[in-house]
Amino acid sequence: MITPLRLFLTFLSFLLLHYSSVIMGNSGSNSLSDSDSTWEGEECCEVMAKVSMQLPWSAQRDANAARDMQNYRYMWRITQSDDVPDDELDNDKVWPNLQFYQNKIPFSPDGICIDEFHLHWFGDYDKLEHVHCYIQWLFPTHEKAVNTFDELSPEVFKLFCRDKEVMKRLLTSYKLMLDFYGIELISEETGEVKRAVNWKERFANLNRNSHNNHRITRILKSMGLMGFPHYQAPLVQFFLVETLVTGTLPQVKQSALDYFIFAVVDKAKRRELIKFALLYFEPKEKFVWCPKEIKNQFLKEVKQAQEECLGNAK
Known part of the structure; x- marks a missing residue:
């Protein structure tokens, strides 16, 4: 149980960490990468998640989204730190989600196995748009879903990742959904993507049907948990x-x-994405996805870089 005293002490500790990082950042290098991202609550427990929602910089953010993505990143770290050796994994335990990806059972309620799904549903945009139960089977996460079995544990994620055929099928599922969204995977090594040939048609569908934003969030979460x-x-x-x-x-x-950026589990890459978003977001004063100190520091760096470029051009 979270007592008022515990909440206050945690909040006080958080503020001390936050402002000390700002002071340290101003006293040394001006590089934004030197500032610790304590504002994301990366190293915090559930109590810290509640506290971080009270900070002024997050007042305009979607609190539910911030909490959801923070909990996801916390679960991702648990899966990475799981110390169960591979030879101690329970191979005999029945994991329906894993069996589905092993092409042993169909997903419910449609009754289609994964290989058949890939064969007949790839490019069937009408079906992919209007049928909703398949996405939880294609991209399992740690969360309880309506149309699947229990949420997956670190153990089953390990079983997924060590099965090469399962990983190939997961990659095919990813390509299938990218195609549905008008996107093409151009590098299986790096994950680089580009617009597909039919991007205009598919982008129009994305703009019409906002429920796909939830699907994309799930896909990002699952790819992080499943080895990609x-x-x-x-x-x-x-x-x-x-x-x-x-x-x-x-x-x-x-x-x-609110969601996509904060699904990225690599903290350095997530910071770069936030900086990129700030660079192109307008108006700048309404950008609420990082603390004001971080925002001002980055904008200062951008201004200095622009002035240097202009100076070199003369």
Whole structure:
């Protein structure tokens, strides 16, 4: 139980850490990367998650989104630190989600096995849009879902990741959904993506049907948990370009800022994505996805870089 005293002490500790990091950042290098991202609550427990929602910089953020993504990153760290050796994993235990990806059982309620799904549903945009139960089977996470079995544990994520055929099928599922969204995977090594040939048609569908934003969030979470965390940042970068730079996906913009960025488990890449978003977001004073001190420091760096470029050009 969280007592008022415990909440106050945690809040006080958080403020001390936050402001000490700002002071340290100002006393040394001006590089934004030198500032500790304590504002994200990365190293915190559930109590800290509640406290961080009270800080002034987060007053305009979607508190539910911030808490959801923080909890996800916390669970991701648990899966990475799980110390169960591979030879002690319970191979005999029945994991329906894993069996589905092993092509042993169909997903419910449609009764289709994974290989058949890939064969017949790839490019069937109408079915992919209007049927909703498949996405939880294709991209399992640690969360309880309506159409699947219990949420997955660190143990089952390990079983997923060590099965090469399962990982190949997961990659096919990823390509299938990217195609549905008008995106093409151009590097299986880095996760780099680009617009597909039919991007205009598919982007129009994304702008019409906002429930796909929830699907994309799930996909990003699952790819992080299932052994493809390096695929997260390239996809998020793609959506930031299309929402903030080209403006082709206005109905995805809020989800990209509230959810997609904060699904990226690599902290350094997540910081870079936040900086990229700030660079193109307007008006700057309404950017609420990082503390004011961090925002001002980064904008100062940008201004200095621009002045240096102008000076070199003369």
